[in-house]
Amino acid sequence: MINLEFIINTIxxxxxxxxxxxxxxxxxxxxxxxxFAYGExxxxxxxxxxxxxxxxxxxxxxxxxxxxxxxxxxxxxxxLVAFRPVREKSLTAMLVTSFAVSTLLQNxxxxxxxxxxxxxxxxxxxxxxxxxxxxxxxxRNILTILTSLVMLVLLTLLLRHTVLGIxxxxxxxxxxxxxxxxxPANTVISAAFAISGIMxxxxxxxxxxxxxxxxxxxxxxxxxxxxxxxxxxxxxSLTGAVVGGFVYAIVIxxxxxxxxxxxxxxxxxxxxxxxxxxxxxxxxxxxxxxTSVERVG
Amino acid sequence: xxxIPSAEPNHNALNIQGLCKYFFGLRALDGVSFSxxxxxxLGLIGPNGSGKTTLINVVTGLLPATSGQVFVDGTEIxxxxxxxxxxxxxxxxxxxxxxxxxxxxxxxxxxxxxxxGLSRKAARQRAIEIxxxxxxxxxxxxxxxxxxxxxxxxxxxARALATQPKFLFLDEPAAGLNEDESEELLQVLSSxxxxxxxxxxxxxxxxxxxxxLCNRLHVLNFGxxxxxxxxxxxxxxxxxxQAYLGKTVAGV
Numbered sequence: 450m451i452n453l454e455f456i457i458n459t460i461x462x463x464x465x466x467x468x469x470x471x472x473x474x475x476x477x478x479x480x481x482x483x484x485f486a487y488g489e490x491x492x493x494x495x496x497x498x499x500x501x502x503x504x505x506x507x508x509x510x511x512x513x514x515x516x517x518x519x520x521x522x523x524x525x526x527x528x529l530v531a532f533r534p535v536r537e538k539s540l541t542a543m544l545v546t547s548f549a550v551s552t553l554l555q556n557x558x559x560x561x562x563x564x565x566x567x568x569x570x571x572x573x574x575x576x577x578x579x580x581x582x583x584x585x586x587x588x589r590n591i592l593t594i595l596t597s598l599v600m601l602v603l604l605t606l607l608l609r610h611t612v613l614g615i616x617x618x619x620x621x622x623x624x625x626x627x628x629x630x631x632x633p634a635n636t637v638i639s640a641a642f643a644i645s646g647i648m649x650x651x652x653x654x655x656x657x658x659x660x661x662x663x664x665x666x667x668x669x670x671x672x673x674x675x676x677x678x679x680x681x682x683x684x685x686s687l688t689g690a691v692v693g694g695f696v697y698a699i700v701i702x703x704x705x706x707x708x709x710x711x712x713x714x715x716x717x718x719x720x721x722x723x724x725x726x727x728x729x730x731x732x733x734x735x736x737x738x739x740t741s742v743e744r745v746g
Numbered sequence: 747x748x749x750i751p752s753a754e755p756n757h758n759a760l761n762i763q764g765l766c767k768y769f770f771g772l773r774a775l776d777g778v779s780f781s782x783x784x785x786x787x788l789g790l791i792g793p794n795g796s797g798k799t800t801l802i803n804v805v806t807g808l809l810p811a812t813s814g815q816v817f818v819d820g821t822e823i824x825x826x827x828x829x830x831x832x833x834x835x836x837x838x839x840x841x842x843x844x845x846x847x848x849x850x851x852x853x854x855x856x857x858x859x860x861x862x863g864l865s866r867k868a869a870r871q872r873a874i875e876i877x878x879x880x881x882x883x884x885x886x887x888x889x890x891x892x893x894x895x896x897x898x899x900x901x902x903x904a905r906a907l908a909t910q911p912k913f914l915f916l917d918e919p920a921a922g923l924n925e926d927e928s929e930e931l932l933q934v935l936s937s938x939x940x941x942x943x944x945x946x947x948x949x950x951x952x953x954x955x956x957x958x959l960c961n962r963l964h965v966l967n968f969g970x971x972x973x974x975x976x977x978x979x980x981x982x983x984x985x986x987x988q989a990y991l992g993k994t995v996a997g998v
Contacts, residue, residue, distance in 0.1 A: 610866065611866065612860045612865065612866055615849075615853060615856060615857055615860055616857065616860065616861065618848070618853075619849060619857040622847060622848050623847075625828075625844070626840075626844040626846070627846075628828040629807075629808070630832055630861045630905070630909060631828075631829045631832030631858070631861035631862055632829060632857070632861040633827075633829045634827075634828075
């Protein structure tokens with residue numbers, strides 16, 4: 450049924466996926482690295498929510514803020530101890546490192562917490578709905594849309610009007626040249642990892658609000674969504690990430706209502722067929738980029 | 747080499763002393779020494795593969811030196827990070843143009859200015875002034891990816907100037923330009939060193955441009971210095987004639 454409820458839910462899902470994809474692309478744009486540990490940042494955010502909501506008296510808004518900060522600092526920390534030492538070596542080394550970081554973080558969660566799913570205590574607002582034009586819309590979806598709007602505006606302002614922003618854009622365009630002009634590589638890369646971590650932290654809140662549980666393997670599905678969304682939209686552009694996130698959400702939602710019930714469990718398979726079709730016609734993704742493809746660490 | 751300058755680095759110049767760069771067995775640079783003063787235009791010439799671009803890459807920190815030293819105004823910058831070298835006062839352009847293609851012309855120049863610690867506002871102001879000087883302010887709001895080739899070169903030079911360098915390296919600035927464009931470039935370049943009080947090093951194969959522009963020439967072949975002096979002097983050095991100018995002059 451394509452009605453108002455469907456539309457709002459799809460926009461909400463698209464907003465979530467857009468944030469997800471942005472966090473992946475911001476690093477890819479500069480380092481040409483698909484950070485496979487990105488999903489684990491979401492997992493780390495999730496466990497922060499679980500621990501603080503279960504064992505601390507802090508108000509929920511504060512807990513959510515802390516989850517975002519913990520994801521951000523984890524991201525910065527992985528860059529500092531894992532990626533920075535191998536950055537000058539090769540892209541392959543970075544890629545393998547990202548798998549290592551991902552495995553380490555997952556196993557850390559297995560060891561320290563538990564392999565079993567933990568229930569996250571969510572605030573009331575995530576379980577209630579509001580009536581809009583005769584349809585019941587979960588607050589969760591409205592909050593997702595609002596958060597991603599705020600983030601898009603903030604990110605745009607940062608990129609357009611700040612010193613860091615113009616350095617980030619230049620670095621995404623041609624990192625070597627940016628360094629030659631006097632921009633310290635570490636500053637730009639740290640900033641990108643920080644933004645990526647913030648996105649992961651925000652996503653963790655809304656991702657977990659759907660299932661209300663957190664597991665060590667939580668990071669895998671969002672990573673896959675982020676990766677596919679960026680492939681659809683174009684790996685090289687932030688606009689592409691947003692477009693890719695929304696296209697993914699729209700297609701997967703449409704498949705959900707259009708497929709006959711017997712085929713619903715193959716929804717992802719149909720999704721990937723669609724991705725393949727897009728890539729056949731636009732191998733560079735929907736939003737292509739004119740920037741150079743070289744990478745120097 | 748007989749002409750190695752004294753070990754005492756000059757305090758108002760770029761000094762390169764015994765610079766070597768080996769790629770495994772290949773000696774791309776083999777003990778090159780020279781200095782470049784403020785206000786001067788030095789031409790670095792030599793046949794293809796003689797080590798000119800390697801020299802620029804090593805001095806600007808893109809490649810590590812095997813041995814040898816580089817000083818800017820008496821401070822050593824050998825093997826420093828690219829941004830530190832930029833801070834020390836070195837800027838360059840590339841043989842293959844490397845503009846930020848998704849940024850506007852103005853933004854391209856702004857990046858260089860903010861990287862030297864200016865605020866966005868001050869950077870914009872400096873970028874506007876430099877585009878004016880180089881004569882391309884008409885295109886400032888255009889995306890770099892849609893510029894005609896000849897203008898791209900000038901944006902690169904403007905961008906390099908925005909870091910307010912003490913020394914500017916231009917790697918084949920006239921490559922791919924037609925006669926008119928080359929002539930315009932010559933006009934732009936010739937006034938820069940005196941106006942900005944910077945030393946300029948030019949690598950190019952356009953001998954007409956080099957001979958008219960440069961105060962001094964330094965000639966490389968197989969990574970070694972085979973001659974140096976004024977354009978008139980260099981023309982008379984037999985090794986140079988044989989390795990490089992001889993063929994070119996004979997061919998024209």
